[in-house]
Amino acid sequence: MARPTSPLRLALFALYSFYLSLAHAVSSSDAQKPSSEGRGYSLGEPIPVSCLNRTVETGEHITDASGALQYIPFPVCAETSRPLELAFGIESSLNCTIPYISDPFFHLLEFYIHNDAPLTCRIPSKPLPPSVLEQDFRSADETTQEGALGTQSSLYTPLVVALAGTLQLSHLHVGNDLNLLVHARPKSEGPGIVDAATAYSIASHARNARVTIGDELSLHFSVRWYPSTTLPPGWSGYGGHVYKSTFLYCLLSAGASAAICVAYFRGVELPRRLKRYATDRVGRGGGYGLPVANGMSNGYGGYGYGIGTGKKD
Numbered sequence: 385m386a387r388p389t390s391p392l393r394l395a396l397f398a399l400y401s402f403y404l405s406l407a408h409a410v411s412s413s414d415a416q417k418p419s420s421e422g423r424g425y426s427l428g429e430p431i432p433v434s435c436l437n438r439t440v441e442t443g444e445h446i447t448d449a450s451g452a453l454q455y456i457p458f459p460v461c462a463e464t465s466r467p468l469e470l471a472f473g474i475e476s477s478l479n480c481t482i483p484y485i486s487d488p489f490f491h492l493l494e495f496y497i498h499n500d501a502p503l504t505c506r507i508p509s510k511p512l513p514p515s516v517l518e519q520d521f522r523s524a525d526e527t528t529q530e531g532a533l534g535t536q537s538s539l540y541t542p543l544v545v546a547l548a549g550t551l552q553l554s555h556l557h558v559g560n561d562l563n564l565l566v567h568a569r570p571k572s573e574g575p576g577i578v579d580a581a582t583a584y585s586i587a588s589h590a591r592n593a594r595v596t597i598g599d600e601l602s603l604h605f606s607v608r609w610y611p612s613t614t615l616p617p618g619w620s621g622y623g624g625h626v627y628k629s630t631f632l633y634c635l636l637s638a639g640a641s642a643a644i645c646v647a648y649f650r651g652v653e654l655p656r657r658l659k660r661y662a663t664d665r666v667g668r669g670g671g672y673g674l675p676v677a678n679g680m681s682n683g684y685g686g687y688g689y690g691i692g693t694g695k696k697d
């Protein structure tokens with residue numbers, strides 16, 4: 385029993401195919417133009433962080449047989465069960481707890497904090513082309529290595545983590561509150577491309593984690609993104625947040641000075657004027673003079689014409 389095709393069904397079908405073609409048009413206009421440059425990141429796309437592998441003995445970076453530096457994934461974070469990842473364009477508070485500080489990792493931390501070696505990491509400036517992803521880390525680096533530390537490879541942006549802290553005999557203090565700043569290329573020049581990145585511990589003494597071998601290390605990243613390579617001006621003075629209280633202060637001081645004026649007038653000025661008025665009345669034999677204006681008071685005073693300045697002459 386074939387159902388008859390009703391006009392309503394036809395209309396719905398037409399609407400549906402129109403919607404499909406619209407959706408397709410939108411999505412294809414959204415996609416980056418395929419080019420040899422490759423596409424940029426889309427908003428929120430994960431960006432893997434990898435760091436230089438170093439020897440535990442000296443902190444020296446490790447190179448493979450061909451002399452290329454070896455980058456290995458950032459330690460796995462307990463929060464995600466994956467190595468640290470940034471999300472393109474997402475400002476967030478990112479936690480990465482390294483669940484277990486192994487003996488070698490502890491010694492590397494000592495190198496970083498003692499500034500014997502930097503914690504040198506890097507992120508792909510844009511999604512890596514499949515040709516790079518298909519290879520393993522070692523051979524990928526061979527093809528992408530250019531210049532010292534591989535920082536001149538256009539595929540990667542260096543992300544050096546300036547880890548602060550203090551060394552003790554048996555343990556160390558790690559400044560585990562970090563700012564992580566990422567600059568994206570201006571959208572007009574190339575959307576979804578990372579141009580610069582850095583990270584640094586906020587305060588080595590006030591906020592840090594005491595760790596030793598076998599402990600966990602909890603890193604807190606405040607991630608901030610900038611839509612260009614210039615930093616926006618940030619300093620508006622220490623009083624940036626005091627505007628409301630400044631206004632209140634103005635209001636209060638205006639009120640206070642008004643109160644002082646009233647008090648002065650009532651307590652000092654008014655009695656003085658009253659007194660002057662009274663002495664005027666007594667001393668001058670009850671003139672009509674108002675105490676407000678001297679000229680007027682003299683003009684019409686009880687002996688006004690007597691004292692006059694020569695009107696009589």
Ligand SMILES: *[C@@H]1O[C@H](CO)[C@@H](O)[C@H](O)[C@H]1NC(C)=O
Binds near residue numbers: 437438439446456457
């Ligand atoms: C880092 O280098 C050390 C020493 O060569 C090596 O044992 C270790 O496997 C390397 N790490 C990774 C993740 O490849």
Ligand SMILES: *[C@@H]1O[C@H](CO)[C@@H](O)[C@H](O)[C@H]1NC(C)=O
Binds near residue numbers: 477479604
């Ligand atoms: C990160 O860790 C801090 C301190 O443990 C916690 O207060 C904060 O809520 C965590 N943030 C996220 C996004 O999990």
